[in-house]
Amino acid sequence: MKFPIIAVLLLTLSTALLKAELDAKYYEKTCPQIEDIISETVQSASKQDPKVPARILRMFFHDCFIRGCDASILLDSTHTNKAEKDGPPNLSVHSFYVIDDAKAKLEKACPHIVSCADIIAIAARDVVTLSGGSSWEVLKGRKDGRISKASDTINLPAPTLNVTQLIQSFAKRGLSIKDLVTLSGGHTLGFSHCSSFQSRIHNFSFLHDIDPTLNIKFALELKNKCPNPNTTNPNAGEFLDSTASVFDNDYYTQILGGKGLFSSDQSLASDSRTRWIVEAFAKDPSVFFKEFADSMLKLGNVGVLENGEVRLNCKIVNS
Structure with missing residues (x-):
C-alpha cells in the first residue's frame, strides 16, 4: 500500500521533530565564536576570583535540578514573584555576573542567538577543565525558561539526605x-x-x-x-x-x-x-x-525545553 504524498511528508516531518535534540554543532553557522567567548570570560573571571569555578559548577547543578537546564536560576525576583536564586538553598550561589558578562559579549557577536541555558552548560564544562578536570563536547540548543519560583528549591538534594x-x-x-x-x-x-x-x-x-x-x-x-x-x-x-x-x-x-x-x-x-x-x-x-x-x-539533557525562548538579558524574561 502506498502512502499519499502528504502523509509521507507529515511522517518525515514528525520523525525529524522527534530527533530534534541537542547538538554539539548547534551554533556552528549562527555563532561560531561561542566557545571562545565563554572560555575567555570564564578564565578571566577565575583569575580575578578563585571561587568562580566551584560557583559556576554548582550553579549548573542547581539550575538543572529544579525545572531542568533552562537558566531559571538566573532570573531575578519581581514584585509578584520570588525567584529560584532567592530560595534558601540558592542564597549561597554566586558569580551570576560571569554568565551575564558572557551573554553581553555574545549579544554583540551574534545577537539573539545563544541561550543563557547553553552559556551555563558551556561555562560549567570550562571551569572543570580549567581546574584540571576532564573536558567534553557540550551539546547545545537549549532554550531559556520563563518560570522561576523560590518554592521549587525545596526539591534540591539537601546535604543531610541519605x-x-x-x-x-x-x-x-x-x-x-x-x-x-x-x-x-x-x-x-x-x-x-x-x-x-x-x-x-x-x-x-x-x-x-x-x-x-x-x-x-x-x-x-x-x-x-x-x-x-x-x-x-x-x-x-x-x-x-x-x-x-x-x-x-x-x-x-x-x-x-x-x-x-x-x-x-x-x-x-x-x-x-x-x-x-x-x-x-x-x-x-x-x-x-x-x-x-x-x-x-x-x-545537561534534563528538562530541555522545546518551546522556550532565547533571553536577551539572562536576568529577565523577554517582554
Missing part, C-alpha cells in the same frame, strides 16, 4: 546511581559554611555529640572552626576536600577516610549500592574523569 533519598532524587531526573556518585564528585571544588554541617559536630544524637561516621580527628578540626552554632562566624567553614581548587578524585579518598563534610557525601561510602563506585573513583582518577564527563552530558 543514599536512598539521594537515589530517589536523582532518579526523578532520569539519573542513575552511577550518575549520583559521579556528580557528587563535583564537591571536589568548593567550600561550605558551618551551617551545612553543624548538626554533625554538635549534639548529633542522644548518644553521640559527633556523628560517629566522621573521622574523629577531622571532626575535632571542624569543631574548632565551628565552635558554637549560635556564635560561629557566618563566613567560617571548611573546604569540601583537601585540594578544593583542583578538580581531582580526592573527594572520594576523603569520604573513604571518614572525611566527607556533608552526611550526604559520607553516606556514599557506607552503602553497598554506592561504595564500590566510590572505591573505583578513588583508585583511578581517569575513570572518574571519563564518567564525570558522561554524567555531565546526561545532566
Whole structure:
C-alpha cells in the first residue's frame, strides 16, 4: 500500500521533530565564536576570583535540578514573584555576573542567538577543565525558561539526605546511581559554611555529640572552626576536600577516610549500592574523569525545553 504524498511528508516531518535534540554543532553557522567567548570570560573571571569555578559548577547543578537546564536560576525576583536564586538553598550561589558578562559579549557577536541555558552548560564544562578536570563536547540548543519560583528549591538534594533519598532524587531526573556518585564528585571544588554541617559536630544524637561516621580527628578540626552554632562566624567553614581548587578524585579518598563534610557525601561510602563506585573513583582518577564527563552530558539533557525562548538579558524574561 502506498502512502499519499502528504502523509509521507507529515511522517518525515514528525520523525525529524522527534530527533530534534541537542547538538554539539548547534551554533556552528549562527555563532561560531561561542566557545571562545565563554572560555575567555570564564578564565578571566577565575583569575580575578578563585571561587568562580566551584560557583559556576554548582550553579549548573542547581539550575538543572529544579525545572531542568533552562537558566531559571538566573532570573531575578519581581514584585509578584520570588525567584529560584532567592530560595534558601540558592542564597549561597554566586558569580551570576560571569554568565551575564558572557551573554553581553555574545549579544554583540551574534545577537539573539545563544541561550543563557547553553552559556551555563558551556561555562560549567570550562571551569572543570580549567581546574584540571576532564573536558567534553557540550551539546547545545537549549532554550531559556520563563518560570522561576523560590518554592521549587525545596526539591534540591539537601546535604543531610541519605543514599536512598539521594537515589530517589536523582532518579526523578532520569539519573542513575552511577550518575549520583559521579556528580557528587563535583564537591571536589568548593567550600561550605558551618551551617551545612553543624548538626554533625554538635549534639548529633542522644548518644553521640559527633556523628560517629566522621573521622574523629577531622571532626575535632571542624569543631574548632565551628565552635558554637549560635556564635560561629557566618563566613567560617571548611573546604569540601583537601585540594578544593583542583578538580581531582580526592573527594572520594576523603569520604573513604571518614572525611566527607556533608552526611550526604559520607553516606556514599557506607552503602553497598554506592561504595564500590566510590572505591573505583578513588583508585583511578581517569575513570572518574571519563564518567564525570558522561554524567555531565546526561545532566545537561534534563528538562530541555522545546518551546522556550532565547533571553536577551539572562536576568529577565523577554517582554
